[in-house]
Amino acid sequence: MQYGPIEMVVLQGTSYCNLNCSYCYLSEASRRRTNRMSIETIRETFRNLFASEMIGSRLRVSWHSGEPFVLKPAYYREAIEAIRDELARSKHVNTIVDFDFQTNGTLINSDWISFFQDYAGSVTLGISCDGPASLHDRHRKNWSGKSSHAATEAGMQALCDSGIEFDITSVVSPDGLDHPEAFISYFEPFTTHIREFHFNLHDELFIDPDDEAQISDYARRYKAFLTRLLNAISEGQHRLPKLRNFSSFFNRLLVDANDRPQYDARSMSAPFKTVSIEINGDLTTFYAGLTLDECGDLQNLYGDELGFVIGNILEQSLDEIAQSPKLRQVAADFENSHAACERGCEYFEVCSGGYNLIKYRRHGRFDSTETPECRIHVKTFADTVLEHMETATAPHEMA
Numbered sequence: 001m002q003y004g005p006i007e008m009v010v011l012q013g014t015s016y017c018n019l020n021c022s023y024c025y026l027s028e029a030s031r032r033r034t035n036r037m038s039i040e041t042i043r044e045t046f047r048n049l050f051a052s053e054m055i056g057s058r059l060r061v062s063w064h065s066g067e068p069f070v071l072k073p074a075y076y077r078e079a080i081e082a083i084r085d086e087l088a089r090s091k092h093v094n095t096i097v098d099f100d101f102q103t104n105g106t107l108i109n110s111d112w113i114s115f116f117q118d119y120a121g122s123v124t125l126g127i128s129c130d131g132p133a134s135l136h137d138r139h140r141k142n143w144s145g146k147s148s149h150a151a152t153e154a155g156m157q158a159l160c161d162s163g164i165e166f167d168i169t170s171v172v173s174p175d176g177l178d179h180p181e182a183f184i185s186y187f188e189p190f191t192t193h194i195r196e197f198h199f200n201l202h203d204e205l206f207i208d209p210d211d212e213a214q215i216s217d218y219a220r221r222y223k224a225f226l227t228r229l230l231n232a233i234s235e236g237q238h239r240l241p242k243l244r245n246f247s248s249f250f251n252r253l254l255v256d257a258n259d260r261p262q263y264d265a266r267s268m269s270a271p272f273k274t275v276s277i278e279i280n281g282d283l284t285t286f287y288a289g290l291t292l293d294e295c296g297d298l299q300n301l302y303g304d305e306l307g308f309v310i311g312n313i314l315e316q317s318l319d320e321i322a323q324s325p326k327l328r329q330v331a332a333d334f335e336n337s338h339a340a341c342e343r344g345c346e347y348f349e350v351c352s353g354g355y356n357l358i359k360y361r362r363h364g365r366f367d368s369t370e371t372p373e374c375r376i377h378v379k380t381f382a383d384t385v386l387e388h389m390e391t392a393t394a395p396h397e398m399a
Contacts, residue, residue, distance in 0.1 A: 003054055003271050003322055004054030004055070004056065004272045004273075005054055005056025005272075006049070006055060006056070006275055007058070008061075008062055008273075008274045008275075008288060009049065009059065009061050010062050010274065010275070010288045011037060011042070011062070011064075011276075012065040012066055012276070012277065012278045012279050012291065013068050013079075014035065014037070014066045014067070014279070015030040015033050015066040015293065016032065016034045016035075016066055016067065017031045017104075018070055018104075018106065018143070019104055019106070019142050020141060020143045022138075022139040023139055023171060023202040026066070026291070026293050026294060027293050030293045031066070034070075036071055036279065037277075037279045039082055041279075041281060042082055043082045043085075044281075044314055045277055045313050045314070046082070046083050046086040046087070048314075050086055050087060050090035050091070050092050051090065051091075051318070052319055054272055054318060055092045055095055057094070057095060058097075059096070059097045060098050060099075060100055061097060061099050062099075062101070063076070063101050063102070064101075064102045064288070065278075067104055067107070068101050069101070069106075069107040069108070073111050073112055076101075080099055080119070098124070099119070099122060099123045099124070100123070100124045100125065100126070101123075101124075101126070102126045103127060103128070104127070104140070104152060105156055106148055106151035106152050107151075108154075108159065113158060113162045116164050124165075124167070125166050126166060126167035127152065127156055127166050127167070127168055128152075128169050129152050129153075129156065129169075129170060130173070131170060131176065131183040131184075132149075132182055133147065133150070134179075134182070135173075136148070136149040136152070137149045138175060140152075156190055160190055160192075164193065165194070165195045166193065166195065167194065167195050167197070168187060168190075168194050168196075168197045168241075169199075170183070170197070170200070171199070171201070171202055172199050172201055173201075173202060178221070178225075180228045180229040181228065181229075181232055184232065184240065185238055187240070188238055188239050191240060194241040196244050197240070197243050197244065198243070198244040199245060201222070201377060207372050215372045215375065218376060219375055219380045222376055222380050223383070226388075227388065230246075230384070230385070230388045249381070249382070252349065252352070253350055264349070264351070264352075264353070265338055265348065265351045265352065265354075265355075268353045269334055271286060271327060272285050272322065273285075274288045276290055278291055278292065280312070281313045281315065282309045282311075283310060283311050283312065283321060284307075286308065286330065291307075292307045292309050295307035295357070298361075301360075310324045311327075333366040334356050334366065336367045337356040337359060337360075337366040337368075338353070338356075339367070340366075340368065341369055345370070351374075352378075355371060355373055355374055355377075
């Protein structure tokens with residue numbers, strides 16, 4: 001079977017994090033470990049990757065699944081140059097490699113500013129911030145229970161003062177659903193330096209799947225949140241950056257299938273579109289950041305105590321990993337999941353996917369269909385945006 005090309009490689013430089021966010025999907029034990037991926041492991045990883053035919057014309061390398069900035073800029077300078085060196089020695093010498101970081105922003109200082117200035121044009125970053133302190137600090141505290149908002153805001157301001165652009169990823173938790181205007185207006189002073197904005201829900205941590213009244217109430221509150229947010233945008237109340245939640249939806253809805261980016265459920269979880277490499281070289285695919293730690297509850301799903309790990313990049317070639325019987329089994333399970341939704345859900349064409357594991361966790365099988373997350377993230381979102389499009393004068397402006 002033909003796989004690739006690989007669009008993104010996620011590296012777990014370290015699983016350690018200086019924060020203890022209440023909704024983090026990584027275990028507390030892993031977030032306290034201070035070991036790091038060695039430069040030699042990075043070299044060997046990319047020597048192996050660049051030997052494969054699955055590398056295309058452009059590749060994004062992202063450091064994630066831990067707080068990358070607990071490692072110093074000098075480490076990443078060495079890592080980037082090692083990757084570039086392996087690229088120059090490979091048959092993919094013309095491949096463009098970009099680099100990216102997802103950080104909580106609390107550790108940004110002058111050394112990091114100099115790093116991003118030196119690598120301008122080839123290195124980008126995303127900041128995790130949940131809005132004003134009243135919302136952010138409810139869930140994003142450090143290990144001592146102290147708030148992190150002031151440090152994150154200072155990091156964003158330092159980037160703005162230095163002319164460095166960044167993306168924003170926010171989590172809207174249940175207590176934030178009632179404050180859409182405060183949530184979005186907080187970011188206005190940073191708008192000229194925010195390239196793209198994306199918000200997530202972590203409702204699976206708060207919803208009892210057997211409590212229909214709770215699910216319905218959560219969906220109602222999310223609908224109200226979206227409606228107020230869309231109205232504020234349409235009425236020009238806030239100066240905002242590109243909101244990826246809406247632009248991606250409009251791409252799936254309005255752009256011809258042959259012309260739009262591949263945001264559909266199958267494409268988003270296609271094998272070897274993304275690969276994630278853990279500190280020890282273990283490799284997963286399908287989703288970015290799908291580490292063994294994240295799937296501890298499904299560790300023995302395939303009988304090997306390795307969750308969705310399909311090989312080790314330090315012990316096998318990428319092409320050998322691609323021949324793994326386990327990979328074919330996982331891919332078949334995911335296709336059964338997609339096919340079940342395609343047969344039974346009228347929202348499938350506008351679904352971004354990512355619910356395969358949630359469906360298994362909720363129902364104990366991949367060929368199941370609706371979950372509370374589907375009802376909220378996909379159906380409620382789609383219904384609300386479509387209703388707004390029917391009444392808005394120019395909905396395309398939000399894209």
